Amino acid sequence: MTLFVQIIVSGLATGAIYSALALALVLIFRATNVVNFGQGEMATFSAYFTWQLCLWGLPLWLSIAIGLACSFLLGVLTFRLFIRPLLAAPVEATVVVTLGMFVLFQAMVTWLWGAEQKPFPSLFPEGSFSLGDVRILASSAGTLLMLIVLAAVIGCLFAFTRLGLSMRAAAFDRVRSVLVGVNVERMLMLGWGFAAVIGTVAAVLVAPRLFLSPTMMTPILFYGLAAATVGGWDSPLGAVAGGLLVGVSESLGANYVGFLGADMRIAVPIVLTLFVLLVKPVGLFGSQKVTKL
Amino acid sequence: MRNSVVRTAATIVGFLLVAALLPVCLSGFQLQQVSIAISYAIAILGLNLLMGFAGQICLAQGTLFGIGAYVTAILNATYGVHPLATLPAAAAVTALAGLVVGLPALRLQGLQLAIITFGVAAAFPQLLLKLGTWTGGVSGLPIDSLEPPAFLADYSELWLYLVSLGCACVAAMIVRLVLFGDVGRALRAQRDSSQIAEALGVNLTKTKLWAFAISSALAGLAGGVFAILNGFISPQSFLAPLSITIVIGSIVGGSTSIVGAFVGGLFITFVPTWTSNINLALGNVIYALALIGIMLLARGGVAGLVDRLTAALTTRSNPNGKAGQSAN
Numbered sequence: 340m341t342l343f344v345q346i347i348v349s350g351l352a353t354g355a356i357y358s359a360l361a362l363a364l365v366l367i368f369r370a371t372n373v374v375n376f377g378q379g380e381m382a383t384f385s386a387y388f389t390w391q392l393c394l395w396g397l398p399l400w401l402s403i404a405i406g407l408a409c410s411f412l413l414g415v416l417t418f419r420l421f422i423r424p425l426l427a428a429p430v431e432a433t434v435v436v437t438l439g440m441f442v443l444f445q446a447m448v449t450w451l452w453g454a455e456q457k458p459f460p461s462l463f464p465e466g467s468f469s470l471g472d473v474r475i476l477a478s479s480a481g482t483l484l485m486l487i488v489l490a491a492v493i494g495c496l497f498a499f500t501r502l503g504l505s506m507r508a509a510a511f512d513r514v515r516s517v518l519v520g521v522n523v524e525r526m527l528m529l530g531w532g533f534a535a536v537i538g539t540v541a542a543v544l545v546a547p548r549l550f551l552s553p554t555m556m557t558p559i560l561f562y563g564l565a566a567a568t569v570g571g572w573d574s575p576l577g578a579v580a581g582g583l584l585v586g587v588s589e590s591l592g593a594n595y596v597g598f599l600g601a602d603m604r605i606a607v608p609i610v611l612t613l614f615v616l617l618v619k620p621v622g623l624f625g626s627q628k629v630t631k632l
Numbered sequence: 633m634r635n636s637v638v639r640t641a642a643t644i645v646g647f648l649l650v651a652a653l654l655p656v657c658l659s660g661f662q663l664q665q666v667s668i669a670i671s672y673a674i675a676i677l678g679l680n681l682l683m684g685f686a687g688q689i690c691l692a693q694g695t696l697f698g699i700g701a702y703v704t705a706i707l708n709a710t711y712g713v714h715p716l717a718t719l720p721a722a723a724a725v726t727a728l729a730g731l732v733v734g735l736p737a738l739r740l741q742g743l744q745l746a747i748i749t750f751g752v753a754a755a756f757p758q759l760l761l762k763l764g765t766w767t768g769g770v771s772g773l774p775i776d777s778l779e780p781p782a783f784l785a786d787y788s789e790l791w792l793y794l795v796s797l798g799c800a801c802v803a804a805m806i807v808r809l810v811l812f813g814d815v816g817r818a819l820r821a822q823r824d825s826s827q828i829a830e831a832l833g834v835n836l837t838k839t840k841l842w843a844f845a846i847s848s849a850l851a852g853l854a855g856g857v858f859a860i861l862n863g864f865i866s867p868q869s870f871l872a873p874l875s876i877t878i879v880i881g882s883i884v885g886g887s888t889s890i891v892g893a894f895v896g897g898l899f900i901t902f903v904p905t906w907t908s909n910i911n912l913a914l915g916n917v918i919y920a921l922a923l924i925g926i927m928l929l930a931r932g933g934v935a936g937l938v939d940r941l942t943a944a945l946t947t948r949s950n951p952n953g954k955a956g957q958s959a960n
Contacts, residue, residue, distance in 0.1 A: 376746075602761070
């Protein structure tokens with residue numbers, strides 16, 4: 340029983356990272372109807388930038404703050420350069436462009452910083468504490484806490500502020516938002532910026548555990564995509580729940596299903612996603628979309 | 633109509649001319665590389681059918697390619713089947729594998745297929761290692777080298793080139809036939825407006841599944857050819873980025889063009905070779921810029937550019953004719 344709880348706790352901690360990335364993906368999807376395959380690699384790029392600042396002697400917290408600010412700009416920039424010209428294009432076209440961003444950022448990281456792994460300082464203290472029989476790493480608890488704070492901030496932003504309302508309106512109906520005076524383009528840009536920041540948070544949280552490498556976020560991107568599909572692409576709450584669910588089931592699958600083991604754990608989210616698509620295609624928290632001709 | 637027949641004939645003649653000239657101009661090693669490019673082109677042809685005409689993105693085309701290669705290798709290395717005889721099996725098994733993945737994802741609109749296949753591509757090399765008893769694990773599998781017939785006894789590269797070219801011609805003909813038939817029309821209809829197509833009686837799921845099955849079969853065939861050309865395969869040849877590379881080849885060549893598939897195949901074979909001497913990351917930077925640039929500036933890829941050029945030239949010489957209107 341203790342082992343079981345232990346596995347769930349470790350699953351929740353990884354799940355929190357998937358949730359963060361899924362949240363970024365869902366934000367962008369809601370705003371611009373684009374699935375951003377470049378999200379993870381953009382985050383890797385920002386994480387490397389943060390690491391470089393640390394290396395130049397800035398304190399960790401300051402580096403992260405600057406890194407987050409720069410990733411906001413990066414998100415805005417990619418939107419202006421690559422996505423805005425394609426807003427009216429078919430879905431396949433935008434996906435191909437985000438795939439291009441995936442390849443581009445990965446190549447740039449490899450070019451600038453090389454392919455070797457680099458250690459990344461942890462945000463949280465070493466050590467662990469016990470809750471009953473279960474040992475919880477300080478970094479796991481910290482990661483979960485960060486996710487909760489992040490989700491709460493985003494949730495409050497959308498629910499209670501004028502900016503959030505405008506962003507929701509812009510995402511819901513671009514044409515009519517313009518009519519009521521919302522600056523739609525700025526809202527979409529902000530959406531991309533916020534998403535890039537959230538992605539970077541995920542990367543900074545995962546980097547100490549996996550080491551920095553150009554392909555660090557690639558598997559996590561898939562887990563994020565799976566989490567968003569499981570939770571529902573139009574629901575930020577679903578993204579968080581989906582991420583945690585994917586994390587826990589991955590951890591359970593890797594430990595209890597003999598064939599999978601540690602190296603085939605990626606099969607768990609694939610099966611989970613296929614299952615959700617068969618049973619409830621809009622995702623657990625998604626809403627049915629009605630299209631008019 | 634006459635215009636398009638003339639253009640198709642001209643394309644075929646031009647293609648055969650280039651195909652015949654290549655073995656004369658190139659060294660044995662270069663010819664071998666062109667053959668490999670042709671095997672990629674077959675996979676890209678399949679993806680063009682799916683992406684260019686059905687509007688679905690598959691990010692596991694490299695995985696399906698790998699499945700085909702492994703079917704060929706296993707049938708040859710373990711059961712002693714002649715390499716060429718394994719190709720239909722490679723295509724059939726891969727089509728089945730594609731259907732298993734595609735069935736849940738293709739019932740829905742949107743990007744589910746892209747998302748699922750992205751994960752499948754990441755899991756495939758691990759799965760190959762897990763199934764080591766059949767796939768040979770890290771050490772891979774050898775494939776018997778193809779014995780050229782007596783009159784080509786001294787030109788084994790030429791024979792391999794001809795084999796891959798033959799397979800590519802079959803693949804191109806299949807795609808052409810599919811596109812001319814009802815399936816092709818239904819595919820284009822559902823890509824342009826799925827709701828209207830459905831209202832007109834197109835069974836969306838069935839149409840998309842057909843496209844995906846044919847696309848997978850071509851990927852499997854391509855993989856089989858690739859295995860024969862290489863004479864040896866291991867999981868290392870089918871890592872996840874291969875699938876994205878195939879998408880890049882499709883977009884660069886022009887995802888609604890048959891000739892474009894060959895341009896794309898050559899692009900993804902030769903760019904890494906040329907750039908790896910300068911900087912390992914350079915090839916990927918070029919890939920990425922080509923991909924984004926083409927989507928932003930010239931959606932039709934290289935083939936689209938050529939089409940536009942010829943259209944511009946023919947309209948100038950013949951001001952009454954409406955050239956460049958055909959959808960192919």
